[in-house]
Amino acid sequence: MLDKTSKKVLQYILNCPNCTFSVNKEFPDFLSRDAMLACIDYLEEKGYVTTRRVSGNILLSATLTHTGRHQKEFNSISIKRYLLDKWVDILALIISILAFLGAYRHEISAVLQLLTKALIK
Numbered sequence: 411m412l413d414k415t416s417k418k419v420l421q422y423i424l425n426c427p428n429c430t431f432s433v434n435k436e437f438p439d440f441l442s443r444d445a446m447l448a449c450i451d452y453l454e455e456k457g458y459v460t461t462r463r464v465s466g467n468i469l470l471s472a473t474l475t476h477t478g479r480h481q482k483e484f485n486s487i488s489i490k491r492y493l494l495d496k497w498v499d500i501l502a503l504i505i506s507i508l509a510f511l512g513a514y515r516h517e518i519s520a521v522l523q524l525l526t527k528a529l530i531k
Contacts, residue, residue, distance in 0.1 A: 411485065412456075412458075412481070415441065415445070415449055416449055416452060416453060416458075417481075418438075418440060418441070419438075419441070419446065419449045419450065419453065420453065420458060420474070420478055420481055422438050423459065423472060423473075423474050423478070424474060424478075424479065428473070429473060429474040429478075429479060430471050430472065430473040430474075431450070431471060431472045431473075432470070432471045433469055433470060433471065447469060450469065450472045453472070453478065454472070457475060457477050457478075458474065458475060458477055458478035458481065459472045459473060459474055459475060459478050460472070460473050460475055461473075
C-alpha cells in the first residue's frame with residue numbers, strides 16, 4: 411500500500427506524456443522538488459517506476475512500470491489474496507462474535523434498554 415503523496419505522484423506521472431516524468435519539465439505544485447525526488451526514489455524501490463540517471467546518480471526521468479500504471483488493480487488483487495488466505499480466520503471470528511452475542515444476549519438487551527431510556531429523557 412502507498413501513502414497519499416506516493417499516490418499523487420503516481421497520478422501526476424500517469425498524466426505526463428508517455429507516463430514519463432522528466433526533470434526538465436516543471437515539478438508539480440503540490441510537492442517540493444526534494445520531496446518529489448524522494449518519492450520517486452521510494453516508488454522505484456517498490457517497483458512502480460524505473461528511472462534514468464546520469465553519473466552522480468542524478469535523476470533525468472522516471473517512467474511508470476506496468477505495476478505503476480495499474481496500481482489500483484494490483485492493490486485490489488493483493489487484498490483479495492489476503493482475504494482468501496485468511497478466510498478460515500475470518501469465519502472463526504464471525505462465529506466467536508455470534509457465540510458471544512448469543513451467550514450475553516440478555517445482558518446486552520438490558521444495556522440497550524437502559525441506553526434507550528437515557529437517550530429519550
